[in-house]
Amino acid sequence: MVLTSFMTASEINRFPPKFLPSGLHVDGYVTLLAESHIVRWFANTVLVSAIAVTAHLILCSLAGYGFARLKFAGRGVAFLAIIATVMIPIQLLMIPTYLMFARAGIVDTLAAAFVPWLASAFGIFLMRQFFLGLPVELEEAARLDGCGTLRTFVSVVLPLARPALATLAVFTLLSSWNDLLWPLVAISDDSRFTLQVGLASFQGTRRTEWSQLMAGNVIATMPLIVAFLVAQKRFIATMTFTGLKG
Amino acid sequence: MAITFAATPRTRPDVAARPRGRLGRSARRNVTGWAFAGPATLIVVGLSLFPAVWAFFISRTKWNGIAPAVDVGWRNYQRIVQDPDAIAAARHTLVLTLLFVPASILLGMLIAVALNQRIRLIGFYRTCIFVPYVASAAATGILASFVFNPQFGAANEALRRLGLPAQQFLESPGQALLVVCVIALWGEVGFTAVVYLAALQDIPPDLVEAATVDGAGRWRVFRHIILPELRPVTVFVAIWQTITAMQLFDLIYTTTRGGPMNSTQTVVYYIYELAFQTQRLGYGAAVAYLLFAVTMLLTVGVIWYSRRRGSEVF
Numbered sequence: 001m002v003l004t005s006f007m008t009a010s011e012i013n014r015f016p017p018k019f020l021p022s023g024l025h026v027d028g029y030v031t032l033l034a035e036s037h038i039v040r041w042f043a044n045t046v047l048v049s050a051i052a053v054t055a056h057l058i059l060c061s062l063a064g065y066g067f068a069r070l071k072f073a074g075r076g077v078a079f080l081a082i083i084a085t086v087m088i089p090i091q092l093l094m095i096p097t098y099l100m101f102a103r104a105g106i107v108d109t110l111a112a113a114f115v116p117w118l119a120s121a122f123g124i125f126l127m128r129q130f131f132l133g134l135p136v137e138l139e140e141a142a143r144l145d146g147c148g149t150l151r152t153f154v155s156v157v158l159p160l161a162r163p164a165l166a167t168l169a170v171f172t173l174l175s176s177w178n179d180l181l182w183p184l185v186a187i188s189d190d191s192r193f194t195l196q197v198g199l200a201s202f203q204g205t206r207r208t209e210w211s212q213l214m215a216g217n218v219i220a221t222m223p224l225i226v227a228f229l230v231a232q233k234r235f236i237a238t239m240t241f242t243g244l245k246g
Numbered sequence: 247m248a249i250t251f252a253a254t255p256r257t258r259p260d261v262a263a264r265p266r267g268r269l270g271r272s273a274r275r276n277v278t279g280w281a282f283a284g285p286a287t288l289i290v291v292g293l294s295l296f297p298a299v300w301a302f303f304i305s306r307t308k309w310n311g312i313a314p315a316v317d318v319g320w321r322n323y324q325r326i327v328q329d330p331d332a333i334a335a336a337r338h339t340l341v342l343t344l345l346f347v348p349a350s351i352l353l354g355m356l357i358a359v360a361l362n363q364r365i366r367l368i369g370f371y372r373t374c375i376f377v378p379y380v381a382s383a384a385a386t387g388i389l390a391s392f393v394f395n396p397q398f399g400a401a402n403e404a405l406r407r408l409g410l411p412a413q414q415f416l417e418s419p420g421q422a423l424l425v426v427c428v429i430a431l432w433g434e435v436g437f438t439a440v441v442y443l444a445a446l447q448d449i450p451p452d453l454v455e456a457a458t459v460d461g462a463g464r465w466r467v468f469r470h471i472i473l474p475e476l477r478p479v480t481v482f483v484a485i486w487q488t489i490t491a492m493q494l495f496d497l498i499y500t501t502t503r504g505g506p507m508n509s510t511q512t513v514v515y516y517i518y519e520l521a522f523q524t525q526r527l528g529y530g531a532a533v534a535y536l537l538f539a540v541t542m543l544l545t546v547g548v549i550w551y552s553r554r555r556g557s558e559v560f
């Protein structure tokens with residue numbers, strides 16, 4: 001993919017195919033940057049993902065702690081309702097959610113792309129599982145020292161939760177960055193596209209311009225690969241945790 | 247004000263203050279609990295349970311989203327059974343699932359066993375397996391349509407070297423679904439492999455050692471110790487991958503858009519077309535509800551079966 005992005009059009013269309021470009025031809029990148037909104041799309045995607053990750057970290061860790069440690073009326077029912085939502089396919093929710101957003105007037109804005117990503121059942125579940133596994137003694141000690149619930153959470157529990165938070169961040173980044181279906185439905189103005197929708201729209205209109213397409217692909221995928229490489233160890237470790245000890 | 251406020255409880259007799267204090271404490275506990283859990287719960291439930299209920303009402307109407315909805319009762323559901331497009335979509339989804347799930351389990355397990363060895367460059371191989379999983383379906387789809395391009399794609403070049411005739415791949419109605427399945431495997435097998443790898447590392451080494459000391463060969467160790475140990479993971483992976491296969495949308499959108507000649511039109515793609523291309527919201531919602539019902543039945547069925555077999559996953 002990276003190699004193809006540096007080829008010229010004639011090199012790509014040769015048969016039998018060549019795997020190495022004859023030099024670093026950056027035409028694909030240049031045309032792509034000049035003729036499309038890709039910079040805009042990139043910025044949109046970064047914004048949407050940043051909001052998604054931040055909101056997930058805050059809301060899901062709070063809720064996970066609430067469900068794991070705090071006792072309050074309606075806790076069981078609320079948690080059951082959250083778990084039940086996992087089974088509902090997105091395709092079922094798309095139609096009413098679209099109508100809801102249309103009524104709220106946020107269809108075709110970036111808000112439409114990030115609102116469904118503010119929190120997720122998966123995130124709440126992941127954090128709850130993690131907090132359930134933490135020993136209570138530290139929290140009790142903080143309590144005895146006079147910390148309130150919020151204070152205990154922020155200064156004692158959260159620092160311990162760093163590995164789980166990192167995993168949640170990677171997962172959220174991965175899925176919000178790669179989301180295609182929802183922004184495809186919710187956004188039609190091409191200056192508000194995310195990268196995935198932009199790339200997919202590209203494919204329909206510029207089927208033959210492979211070097212540009214691949215350049216776009218490289219731009220869209222590289223940040224994630226870097227993020228993945230950074231978090232790889234933790235990612236694999238937590239896979240066990242979520243999948244098996246759940 | 248503050249003074250009267252502070253002064254009031256003091257004037258009350260002790261007997262009345264005690265139950266009041268307890269009530270106050272439990273109320274405060276509830277407020278704290280909901281302050282923590284409330285916002286996320288509100289978002290998750292508000293964006294799924296509420297729309298899901300609404301979708302049910304939509305599924306009983308004929309509606310294009312603009313004109314007033316007409317109540318048609320169960321007619322949308324009756325129509326599905328006689329709709330050749332819906333039946334074809336269901337068949338394609340079924341074929342895709344039956345090909346994808348067993349293949350991804352077998353491949354994932356194989357890769358995980360291979361990656362669990364102590365060999366050189368293991369980190370590099372692992373990364374290679376997971377990168378496709380990290381890449382988006384849009385990127386995967388574009389790359390795949392390049393590789394499987396009938397004119398200059400690498401796939402045909404590979405066939406040519408093997409002395410086999412060139413194929414049309416995604417442009418042939420007979421092959422497109424199979425090729426989509428292969429691409430989906432390439433993209434998703436990283437997930438299965440990660441889960442199995444994690445599970446393999448969880449198997450106590452003394453178990454394997456004991457068996458080896460007792461004279462079991464590698465195959466027997468795998469067959470009688472590792473495989474049973476992996477069973478709960480397999481159930482989890484099977485459910486997960488079934489849902490993935492049944493809801494595969496992005497990849498179809500970026501490779502074939504349901505074509506050629508509707509040969510890769512799956513249920514989710516059909517719902518998307520109904521609701522957002524031809525604006526038949528009521529009918530689309532009905533098909534979506536049916537998909538939901540099938541997914542749920544399958545999940546419950548697999549969980550029930552695995553519970554009965556004695557492996558606890560959930």
